[in-house]
Amino acid sequence: MGTEEEPRTLKIGIALNPTQRTRMINFLREYQEVFAWSYAGMPRLDPSIVEHFLPLDTEKFPPKRQQLRRQRASLLLAIKEEVVKQINAGFLVVCNYSEWVANIVPVEKKDGRRAMVTLFHDMIHKEVEVSVDDMIAKSKEGEDHLVNLKRLFDRLKEYKLRLNSAKCTFGARSGKLRGFVVSEHGIEVDPDKVKAIKELPPPSMVREVRGFLMRLNYIVRFIANLTDKCQSLFRLLRKNAAMEWDHECQKAFDTIKAYLIQSTILVPPVPNRPLILYLTVRRQSLGCMLGQEDESTRTERAIYFLSKKFAEGESNYPEIEKMCCALLTEYDIEYVPNTSVKGQAIADPLAEFPINEDTPINTDFPDEGILQVDEEKEEPTWKMYFDEAVNSVGSGVGAVLISPDGSHYPVAAKVDFSCTNNVAEYEACILSLQAAIDFKVKELEVFGDSMLTIFQTLGQWKTKDAKLFPYHEYLEELAKNFEKISFTYTPRAKNQFAHALATLASMASISEGNIIEPLEIELAKGPAYCNAIEACEAKPWYEDIRNFLQTG
Known part of the structure; x- marks a missing residue:
């Protein structure tokens, strides 16, 4: 692309046929302005594209000088050479008595060069794949490749971005x-x-x-x-x-x-x-x-x-x-x-347990007098759902106890002390068990969306946090009050009622001594107002349009 004194080289794939090779070379010559062979060939970029502004409060967070970081002797010459190049190109400006000081971080490249700043603009299209500092213009058919490259290069020209010619390969x-x-x-x-x-x-x-x-x-x-x-x-x-x-x-x-x-x-x-x-x-x-x-x-x-x-x-x-x-x-x-290897479901056990030909066939069938076997259905048991809510306003726990006949008994409490999410989950589970004990429930199924609380209670996970040890021991003591109890993990989507109670308790302001009874939630299947029926007018709906067309 350049001259004998200053050659400029681009790499293309060797698998291109003569026609594709000629078209590719002509295309690259037409768009050679999107490549940069040195810092001098790079134009200035729009700050709105590459600038990242951090709104810092310098009064609360004054600038601090970093400690000087010593570089390896093998990198000092490369750093000095790179800084001089960027000063000559106008990328860097010498500043005296600066309050902000940042150390140089050299990044070694594959070809032995170093780079202090890596700038890349996000350009993700259907024809282009972008990943950090790698970009690929792709096409399934060779005829569409130049079309996709033209769209990419037009975008580069629009934002004055330049490609590093040493890292580009076309038609590969x-x-x-x-x-x-x-x-x-x-x-x-x-x-x-x-x-x-x-x-x-x-x-x-x-x-x-x-x-x-x-x-x-x-x-x-x-x-x-x-x-x-x-x-x-x-x-x-x-x-x-x-x-x-x-x-x-x-x-x-x-x-x-x-x-x-x-x-x-x-x-x-x-x-x-x-x-x-x-x-x-x-x-x-x-x-x-x-x-x-x-x-x-x-x-x-x-x-x-x-x-x-x-x-x-x-x-x-x-x-x-x-x-x-x-x-x-x-x-x-x-x-x-x-x-099955034999192709039949019965062939495998017969091949595994063969019998002799002279073995008599036993015609006695055990329990042949039994006509029907009914499975005893399990009676419905009490169910309990619990959850917690920790936010900027406060913390709350909630639980809902469901009887075998489907009646719901909600309970909630506001946690008036600082606690973590895991502690709040244990508080919610303990609250639900205490409510079930007050209802004199003997068999209970407990559901919660806290994997930590459920699996630690089941013994599948170990309790390592020292803050959770007393909660875990007290929870096991409460579980002894039931003849049969089970703990099951359930996703948040199936635990919305308990989560709503916990959120309500965490955001509500409750003074000491006041008890708020749970509200009864009704299902409104229609609007509160009566249906309004408009009276029919004597004139048709197009009367105003007709008058406008006639009188103007």
């Missing part, structure tokens, strides 16, 4: 975005990124094990059930655990490296095509793979891998199939179980 079928290689085939790991992981020796210290696992966060979505493969490594990170690199650790270390040699290519999902979800459930971890079938090759392609390490309380949860069934009932997902 693949490229690096946020550390991954993106192409028409899908997304895969960058070989340069995983090179450091492949060349790592076996760790000899806990710090090296932790560093190895942190590097794996980059490729966690490309390895199936990574958490289960790293269980032996997680064991080394436990408190007071000895650093013993045994055969299982070395096996997990080699298995992960083997995955990096032939990493999976993740493909984007195709709309209006069923998704396939594979689950692998262990006691300590959960792994899943989301895939989709390719109609052309009839093969399954991976979209995303996910793995999760269960916490101590989560490992005691019910089976994952129960949670999946709850998920399937809410969303439009079809569950397809594994088909």
Whole structure:
């Protein structure tokens, strides 16, 4: 784009045919003003685009000088050179006796250069993908690529933004975005990124094990059930655990490296095509793979891998199939179980437990005289919903007790002392149990939207906060007053009545000694006023229009 004395180079893809190559070169020559090869070629920007104004009160928050931060000797020359460039270009102005002082933060780039300021304007369109400091102009067909680039360059010219020519590549079928290689085939790991992981020796210290696992966060979505493969490594990170690199650790270390040699290519999902979800459930971890079938090759392609390490309380949860069934009932997902190997439902048990040919058939059926078995229905029990509300006005707790016949008995209390959300949840639960004891309830089902209170009461979560210990012990003492009691977590959407009572109690101003009885809430199915029927006029509705047309 430049001259022999001052060459200006732009990179284009080698996969372009001669016609596309010529059109691309002519297009870039036409829009070469959107590129900047130096600071001198960058125009001034509108402050409304790039300026971030902070309305600070300098009287209450006076400026403070930061302590001088020493830089490495290898960076001092680069910092000095960069500052001189920006002063010559007019980006920086020398200021004497400044009250505001900020240290320079150099950021190393891939090509060895440093940058002190990174400016990028948000331009997200249907034809452009923007991610922090990376931008991609994309198109499915080659003919539409120049059209999308023209829209992008016109926007750049409008706001006087410039592209760094050294970081631009046009007409490419693949490229690096946020550390991954993106192409028409899908997304895969960058070989340069995983090179450091492949060349790592076996760790000899806990710090090296932790560093190895942190590097794996980059490729966690490309390895199936990574958490289960790293269980032996997680064991080394436990408190007071000895650093013993045994055969299982070395096996997990080699298995992960083997995955990096032939990493999976993740493909984007195709709309209006069923998704396939594979689950692998262990006691300590959960792994899943989301895939989709390719109609052309009839093969399954991976979209995303996910793995999760269960916490101590989560490992005691019910089976994952129960949670999946709850998920399937809410969303439009079809569950397809594994088909039998024999193709029939009876073939499997017959093949597993064969009988001899000479075995006589037993024609005696037990309990053949029983004609019908009725299931005893459980009688409805009392139910209790509780919730809390903590806001800037105050705190309040509320609960509603529901009898077997459907009668509602609300209770609420204003918490007149400073407390956290968790403490208020315990206060609400204790209030609900005390109200049930006053009603002499023997069997009670308690519902709340506080996972902490419910799961700590059930024993699935440990109580670690010292403030909650006395509440937890008192709650267990109150539970002994019932012959049968259960605690169930319910979402906020199904606990609106108790939440409304708690909010009302928190915002109301109640003096000491005053008791406010709960209000009776009626259901108004129609307006309070009577229906008004307008009398029909003798003249038609268009009488005024006709007079206007006749008389003007």
